[in-house]
Amino acid sequence: MKVTVSRRETFNAAHRLHNPIWDAEKNAQVFGLCNNPNYHGHNYVLVVKVSGEIDPDTGYVIDIKYLKDLIREFVTDRFDHRNLNLDIEEFKHLNPTAENIAVVIWNILKEKLDPKFDLKIELYETERNFVEYSGK
Amino acid sequence: MKVTVSRRETFNAAHRLHNPIWDAEKNAQVFGLCNNPNYHGHNYVLVVKVSGEIDPDTGYVIDIKYLKDLIREFVTDRFDHRNLNLDIEEFKHLNPTAENIAVVIWNILKEKLDPKFDLKIELYETERNFVEYSGK
Amino acid sequence: MKVTVSRRETFNAAHRLHNPIWDAEKNAQVFGLCNNPNYHGHNYVLVVKVSGEIDPDTGYVIDIKYLKDLIREFVTDRFDHRNLNLDIEEFKHLNPTAENIAVVIWNILKEKLDPKFDLKIELYETERNFVEYSGK
Amino acid sequence: MKVTVSRRETFNAAHRLHNPIWDAEKNAQVFGLCNNPNYHGHNYVLVVKVSGEIDPDTGYVIDIKYLKDLIREFVTDRFDHRNLNLDIEEFKHLNPTAENIAVVIWNILKEKLDPKFDLKIELYETERNFVEYSGK
Amino acid sequence: MKVTVSRRETFNAAHRLHNPIWDAEKNAQVFGLCNNPNYHGHNYVLVVKVSGEIDPDTGYVIDIKYLKDLIREFVTDRFDHRNLNLDIEEFKHLNPTAENIAVVIWNILKEKLDPKFDLKIELYETERNFVEYSGK
Amino acid sequence: MKVTVSRRETFNAAHRLHNPIWDAEKNAQVFGLCNNPNYHGHNYVLVVKVSGEIDPDTGYVIDIKYLKDLIREFVTDRFDHRNLNLDIEEFKHLNPTAENIAVVIWNILKEKLDPKFDLKIELYETERNFVEYSGK
Numbered sequence: 001m002k003v004t005v006s007r008r009e010t011f012n013a014a015h016r017l018h019n020p021i022w023d024a025e026k027n028a029q030v031f032g033l034c035n036n037p038n039y040h041g042h043n044y045v046l047v048v049k050v051s052g053e054i055d056p057d058t059g060y061v062i063d064i065k066y067l068k069d070l071i072r073e074f075v076t077d078r079f080d081h082r083n084l085n086l087d088i089e090e091f092k093h094l095n096p097t098a099e100n101i102a103v104v105i106w107n108i109l110k111e112k113l114d115p116k117f118d119l120k121i122e123l124y125e126t127e128r129n130f131v132e133y134s135g136k
Numbered sequence: 137m138k139v140t141v142s143r144r145e146t147f148n149a150a151h152r153l154h155n156p157i158w159d160a161e162k163n164a165q166v167f168g169l170c171n172n173p174n175y176h177g178h179n180y181v182l183v184v185k186v187s188g189e190i191d192p193d194t195g196y197v198i199d200i201k202y203l204k205d206l207i208r209e210f211v212t213d214r215f216d217h218r219n220l221n222l223d224i225e226e227f228k229h230l231n232p233t234a235e236n237i238a239v240v241i242w243n244i245l246k247e248k249l250d251p252k253f254d255l256k257i258e259l260y261e262t263e264r265n266f267v268e269y270s271g272k
Numbered sequence: 273m274k275v276t277v278s279r280r281e282t283f284n285a286a287h288r289l290h291n292p293i294w295d296a297e298k299n300a301q302v303f304g305l306c307n308n309p310n311y312h313g314h315n316y317v318l319v320v321k322v323s324g325e326i327d328p329d330t331g332y333v334i335d336i337k338y339l340k341d342l343i344r345e346f347v348t349d350r351f352d353h354r355n356l357n358l359d360i361e362e363f364k365h366l367n368p369t370a371e372n373i374a375v376v377i378w379n380i381l382k383e384k385l386d387p388k389f390d391l392k393i394e395l396y397e398t399e400r401n402f403v404e405y406s407g408k
Numbered sequence: 409m410k411v412t413v414s415r416r417e418t419f420n421a422a423h424r425l426h427n428p429i430w431d432a433e434k435n436a437q438v439f440g441l442c443n444n445p446n447y448h449g450h451n452y453v454l455v456v457k458v459s460g461e462i463d464p465d466t467g468y469v470i471d472i473k474y475l476k477d478l479i480r481e482f483v484t485d486r487f488d489h490r491n492l493n494l495d496i497e498e499f500k501h502l503n504p505t506a507e508n509i510a511v512v513i514w515n516i517l518k519e520k521l522d523p524k525f526d527l528k529i530e531l532y533e534t535e536r537n538f539v540e541y542s543g544k
Numbered sequence: 545m546k547v548t549v550s551r552r553e554t555f556n557a558a559h560r561l562h563n564p565i566w567d568a569e570k571n572a573q574v575f576g577l578c579n580n581p582n583y584h585g586h587n588y589v590l591v592v593k594v595s596g597e598i599d600p601d602t603g604y605v606i607d608i609k610y611l612k613d614l615i616r617e618f619v620t621d622r623f624d625h626r627n628l629n630l631d632i633e634e635f636k637h638l639n640p641t642a643e644n645i646a647v648v649i650w651n652i653l654k655e656k657l658d659p660k661f662d663l664k665i666e667l668y669e670t671e672r673n674f675v676e677y678s679g680k
Numbered sequence: 681m682k683v684t685v686s687r688r689e690t691f692n693a694a695h696r697l698h699n700p701i702w703d704a705e706k707n708a709q710v711f712g713l714c715n716n717p718n719y720h721g722h723n724y725v726l727v728v729k730v731s732g733e734i735d736p737d738t739g740y741v742i743d744i745k746y747l748k749d750l751i752r753e754f755v756t757d758r759f760d761h762r763n764l765n766l767d768i769e770e771f772k773h774l775n776p777t778a779e780n781i782a783v784v785i786w787n788i789l790k791e792k793l794d795p796k797f798d799l800k801i802e803l804y805e806t807e808r809n810f811v812e813y814s815g816k
Binding site: 273274275276277278279280281321326329330331332333335336337 | 697699710711712774775776777778779780782783807808809810811812813815816
């Protein structure tokens with residue numbers, strides 16, 4: 001009897017899409033406006049989905065307050081009001097596309113969570129563009 | 137060729153999280169503000185997802201009006217403007233966490249639906265906290 | 273050059289509509305399901321709107337962090353996860369309709385804010401029912 | 409390491425549910441208001457979900473601009489501000505239920521996309537009624 | 545002490561923008577895709593805003609259930625799943641633009657409401673296009 | 681008989697709050713995380729509200745397609761995927777707070793619109809923080 005518990009958090013960050021092995025022309029052609037050297041930004045919406053059995057004593061799969069604190073400490077407090085390319089270690093050598101941000105967040109949280117849980121990340125870059133990753 | 141049809145309904149209810157085998161201190165520690173003896177409440181958003189084959193005569197998997205009536209008769213008309221702990225039989229001896237409410241609703245609707253359908257329940261307790269259950 | 277700055281906050285509370293000078297039958301007739309003696313509840317969405325001149329040094333009408341802290345300290349931390357009828361002083365003798373809650377919140381915040389500001393309260397009881405009050 | 413990338417688009421169309429092999433009475437009984445011979449309409453919300461590996465050079469599963477252009481050229485520019493029954497070839501002999509529209513869109517886009525990708529369609533007919541199809 | 549009470553309702557309708565005193569070319573030029581002779585459609589979202597004094601006995605400006613029933617009986621039950629141009633008397637000789645629909649709804653409801661109330665109509669044709677009218 | 685027509689558009693930009701006449705310490709104290717020298721960013725939601733009489737020939741206050749094109753040409757195409765501080769002339773010497781951005785957009789559009797119209801700008805910096813300006 002597996003139930004999935006989800007928590008929605010947000011962070012507001014600047015970023016730029018860029019591949020340093022390509023020249024400026026190729027970067028502009030592939031990434032278009034997202035390659036602006038002065039950066040642009042987003043209100044990212046993050047949904048963290050944790051699946052597991054219900055604990056009969058609490059009626060919880062996971063204490064959502066614990067999950068919220070985990071997300072804030074290890075993800076949103078680190079990423080919020082930051083420049084992903086310049087301020088966040090994980091994107092020093094990794095292009096901060098929505099896909100890569102989702103994988104990075106999955107890796108961060110997977111390590112902090114009890115391995116009995118399944119984990120899935122949804123990340124909304126805008127109202128119209130979003131990605132999902134579940135480690136498979 | 138399986139299609140999933142979803143219907144979104146809402147109900148507004150009071151509840152309290154509490155485990156009667158624990159003392160007040162332990163309940164306060166585990167459930168925090170949610171343990172308030174005078175109750176608090178939510179606008180619950182319920183999404184009922186039914187999967188099956190498209191009927192070639194109607195183009196429907198299931199008549200959504202029939203599904204809506206089923207949800208209202210057996211779930212939302214019973215739960216809406218109620219105190220889940222005091223007024224709803226299923227929670228007399230079951231802690232009304234989002235997880236347990238989702239399982240209770242799945243059990244109610246599974247029994248009413250043609251067994252050929254798969255059923256999944258999504259339940260939003262707030263904009264930021266929600267759960268899913270598909271009977272597995 | 274007046275600009276209005278708005279902050280959206282939420283609180284989840286139980287309540288019951290009831291007029292103690294009426295008998296049970298009259299209360300049931302006027303308030304319907306909202307009169308349930310065991311209470312029901314809502315995720316209230318509160319929008320606080322403050323109007324004033326832009327400070328040329330900061331570019332702010334009001335520091336939104338200060339406004340957020342004010343709302344939390346004096347309104348949402350007091351109302352969240354509470355029973356409005358039983359736990360909140362202001363509703364001991366005042367029916368906690370959306371209209372009255374909005375007026376109560378306006379009165380609380382008006383007194384805390386610099387009188388140079390205009391104040392308006394929007395309060396959403398559900399997605400479909402909401403009220404506004406600006407002290408006039 | 410599979411990631412799903414989603415794009416949300418909209419189109420506004422008229423339609424009518426009707427089965428030509430049934431008489432008017434049977435159609436009215438099955439489809440109710442949706443059988444109105446003068447049509448009614450919806451703001452359809454379409455979410456196209458494409459799953460695949462992240463390209464290490466771009467950090468993309470698929471260029472979302474390319475996906476957006478594909479959806480617009482082959483789906484929303486064709487369906488938007490149209491009468492699905494009268495103006496769209498695919499519904500000349502197919503009842504334009506949400507289920508059938510989702511299958512039609514899946515078929516259109518599946519053929520245009522690189523076969524390495526998995527494809528899923530979500531189609532919202534209203535805020536409360538929506539369907540999903542992934543070709544299985 | 546005036547409070548505004550709002551109720552959100554929806555209706556799904558087909559329509560076409562057309563001025564019968566112009567020829568086809570002029571209509572196509574002015575109304576573009578909205579002039580499609582086969583109609584298109586929308587999920588209209590209607591917000592009805594009623595302003596007045598709080599009744600000290602009920603704590604209500606107006607009983608929102610009464611307001612909901614009024615909107616449904618005189619507006620949404622009449623307009624929902626209809627073709628505005630063909631099925632609705634008021635648009636037989638009036639172009640059903642969002643602006644005109646809002647004015648028509650205001651006129652319908654103004655006459656049904658106690659004249660002591662101020663009335664404002666908001667009408668969303670899509671997520672991105674909407675209008676407001678308050679009879680002034 | 682004045683009707684207000686609104687159009688919702690979006691742009692995604694980086695920015696930083698900073699007053700060059702203050703030292704780093706004072707800036708950090710006043711603007712907190714928003715002062716990050718590497719910038720952060722937002723998905724700005726812009727609602728442009730134009731009020732005027734309905735033209736009896738078209739049923740429009742203003743052609744919303746014309747309004748959309750105006751907003752895109754003079755505002756969102758200029759601001760989208762940009763760094764407000766570095767890339768946008770108007771913020772070279774003006775702190776890009778939500779308040780100041782709203783005033784700048786109002787000034788840009790006021791000059792392009794027929795003076796017979798009233799204009800109001802709503803700007804959402806996040807889901808929870810937003811401002812309004814109507815030139816008064």
